[in-house]
Amino acid sequence: MIKNALDIGKAVARLNALVEMDPDGMKSVCEARTPVNPEMAEHKDLPVLVAKQGEQTFYLMGPLGLVNYLFGMDQDAGMGAIAGIFEVACGKCGLLGNEGQVVGDVCGACGGEIELGDLIEFTITPQGREAIARDEQV
Numbered sequence: 215m216i217k218n219a220l221d222i223g224k225a226v227a228r229l230n231a232l233v234e235m236d237p238d239g240m241k242s243v244c245e246a247r248t249p250v251n252p253e254m255a256e257h258k259d260l261p262v263l264v265a266k267q268g269e270q271t272f273y274l275m276g277p278l279g280l281v282n283y284l285f286g287m288d289q290d291a292g293m294g295a296i297a298g299i300f301e302v303a304c305g306k307c308g309l310l311g312n313e314g315q316v317v318g319d320v321c322g323a324c325g326g327e328i329e330l331g332d333l334i335e336f337t338i339t340p341q342g343r344e345a346i347a348r349d350e351q352v
């Protein structure tokens with residue numbers, strides 16, 4: 215079925231149906247990054263990761279960036295309407311991270327590095343909820 219209009223809540227529900235179907239596959243899809251040109255990185259509504267390695271600069275975009283390009287970005291918050299919720303876990307001892315811990319943090323139990331865990335679900339960000347409350351897109 216082709217849709218002329220899709221609101222944020224329905225988009226999240228459709229994405230979560232895919233997470234339920236194949237959580238590992240959807241995690242891989244979300245982690246994919248594709249090189250784009252600098253002009254794409256300068257676009258204000260397009261979340262593009264800028265990474266430097268020595269003298270070289272890389273511009274990388276992921277699929278969730280494309281989704282949030284469609285629904286819009288809150289420039290001040292640097293956040294789109296939809297976010298992926300991932301577990302974080304210690305790469306050394308496997309202990310699940312606490313709320314607020316992010317990738318690269320140090321594990322309190324063993325000193326290992328906290329890494330990205332399973333994709334739990336997609337969710338509407340606070341910026342997305344504000345847009346819904348205003349009955350408009352971010």
Ligand SMILES: [Zn+2]
Pocket residue numbers: 304305306307308309321322323324325326
């Ligand atoms: Zn650990």
